[in-house]
Amino acid sequence: MRLVSRLFLVAAFSLLAVTCAFAGGTPAGTDITSQATINYTITGTGHTGLSNVVTTSVAEVLDLSLVWQDAAAVAVQPGAVGQALSFRLTNTGNGSDAFNLAGQSTLAGDDFDPILRNIHLDTNGNGRFDPGIDELYIPGGNDPVLAADAFTLLFLLNDIPPSTTVNQLGASTLSAASNTGVGVPGTVISGAGENGLDAVVGANGGRLDSQGSYRIMALSAQVAILKSAVVADPFGGSQPVAGATITYQLSVIATGTGTTNDVVVSDAIPLNTTYNPGTLMLNGTPFTDALDGDSGDVGGTTTGAITVDIGDVAVGGPGQTITFTVTID
Amino acid sequence: MKRAITITVCALLLAGAAYADVELNTVALTEITTTNEAGQEVTNRVEAGKVVPGDEVIYTITFANHGTEPAADVVITNPIPEHMVFTKVEESPRGAKVSISADGGSRYDAPRNLTVTDAKGQTRPAKASDFTHVRWTFQNPLEPGAEGSVSFRAQLQ
Incomplete structure (x- = not known):
């Protein structure tokens, strides 16, 4: 009877062997045991014997x-x-x-x-x-x-x-x-x-x-635009009345480090004003107003706005100045 | 009086030994490869006292018939130890048939005939990691005084 229960235990342990899995391997300190069983008959009578238990321990x-x-x-x-x-x-x-x-x-x-x-x-x-x-x-x-x-x-x-x-x-x-x-x-x-x-x-x-x-990496360079307006009324003053001219100036400068590429500036022509044809300039050089070979247009890229492609703006480089004028309706 | 009792006990022990017939002994060995002075690799087997994951252990089971009668229908069974995965049978006596169990020792067969059923009820061929027992079934009786060994290898997980 005792023998039978020991055999059963051996079988139970071996079942555990296939169900346990350790990602980093069998834990250190585990004892691995093995024991063989022999069955035989002598003159027709069955016998069962067990070997010693051999123990191997798992090192770290x-x-x-x-x-x-x-x-x-x-x-x-x-x-x-x-x-x-x-x-x-x-x-x-x-x-x-x-x-x-x-x-x-x-x-x-x-x-x-x-x-x-x-x-x-x-x-x-x-x-x-x-x-x-x-x-x-x-x-x-x-x-x-x-x-x-x-x-x-x-x-x-x-x-x-x-x-x-x-x-x-x-x-x-x-x-x-x-x-x-x-x-x-x-x-x-x-x-x-x-x-x-x-x-x-x-x-x-x-x-x-x-x-x-x-x-x-270049610190993401930033572009600042400073906009100013100068009003000239038909009477030699600076009152924003009908018929007065407003000159807008947009100064584009780079801050931070490095260069900002492909800077395009757009500015809407204010409501109740009319753009004065031929006044869009970059650094004093006029553009044609049409959307064509030069870098500036009025109402071509964006309806009701001036657009100037000023390209790369480098920190410490010369500032870019856009000017245009409108007349108050 | 005392002496007479001693003699009786000895006689009983002798009778017991004659009855114990087939003795079984297990050793666990590992192979260590070193390079000798001539630069050749030499593999020695040493007792596997300490192992680490990945090590292969060779389990050798020696048997000897110390009885006076032949032992027939000899079957040696060894569970694959816990945390170990069977790698191969190393040694089998002439006329012994090796079979494997993948179900805790209920059914033994050639590895290619074994299947396991997973938790979803799917049946697939058994892999080495599914093996639970290895068994040697002797075709020939073990004569008095005969001895030999069987062995298998398993790898520590």
Whole structure:
């Protein structure tokens, strides 16, 4: 009877074997047991025997993955401070482990060296760097501790040198290493694992580097238009009466950094006024009013409005001045 | 008086041993490949005391008939250990037929004939990860004094 129940237990355990699956492997500390059964007959009588139980214990494997999370080089401006690159650290081992982190920003193969600042943990777990909330990483002080298969986000912060120019690329690397041990894959670190288990260095040697990058982008240049109006009435004064002429002046200037391309300015001809033909000018040079080969027209591109294509406007370049006159009906 | 009792106990033990007939023993081994001084790779088998996910373990079951009578209809069955996936049969004695179960030991057959039914009621061919038991069915009786071994490999998940 006792034998029968033991056999049943063996069968039950083996059923569990096919239903349990662990993403990061069988947990460290698990005992794997095996026992064989023999059935035979001697002179017609059936017998059952069992072998010894052989037990193999699962050691802790030290493994990790570290992946840069930003979809592309992070857009930054020259002189920007505390710019974050995001990384995802996963414990791909089969036991709990702590990881030490380090950054490196003087790398070959890029256009500039970001100035390494520090590393922050994703304290509030929202996957985004929140200054003042996400804790500063202190090596040996708050090394992230991850259960098997668990992951966390990390932020590597750099300052951008002011001397950089548009489109330059700067790389920065985050390194993570198992606190339990690093070395040649397969190295056994006796008793160093969770609960004093033996630890075995995994396929990537217990440490990994992941590189992210910044790219200098032009600050989206902005265009400002200053509009002024000068009224001249038929009596030599400046009263806006019927028959008075209004001269409008639109000054177009760029702000920010870089150049704004393909600037087109439109301005509606005010109600109760009539455009004075032939008065549309850019920097004192007249346009024909028709929609034709030149860059300005009246009522052609947009009904009831003047339109001037002034092209590229560069910061620090000469301002563009559009003028036209109308007569009050 | 004391001596007489001792003798009686020994006699009973001897009778018991004669009755215990076929002995079974299991060992778990792993292969370790090292490079020797001549630069050649040498594979050794060592006892699998510690393993990590991905390691393959070779389970070897030795049998010996210590009885005085031949043992007929010999069948050795080994469940695939928990957290392990069967990879292959390593060793089979002459005249022993290997069969596999994918349903916890109810039905044994050649792997290609095995099927499993999933939660949706769909039946599909069984995969190695579905295997629950491996079995050796001996065609020939095991004569007194005969011994040998069977073995299979499984990988830790």
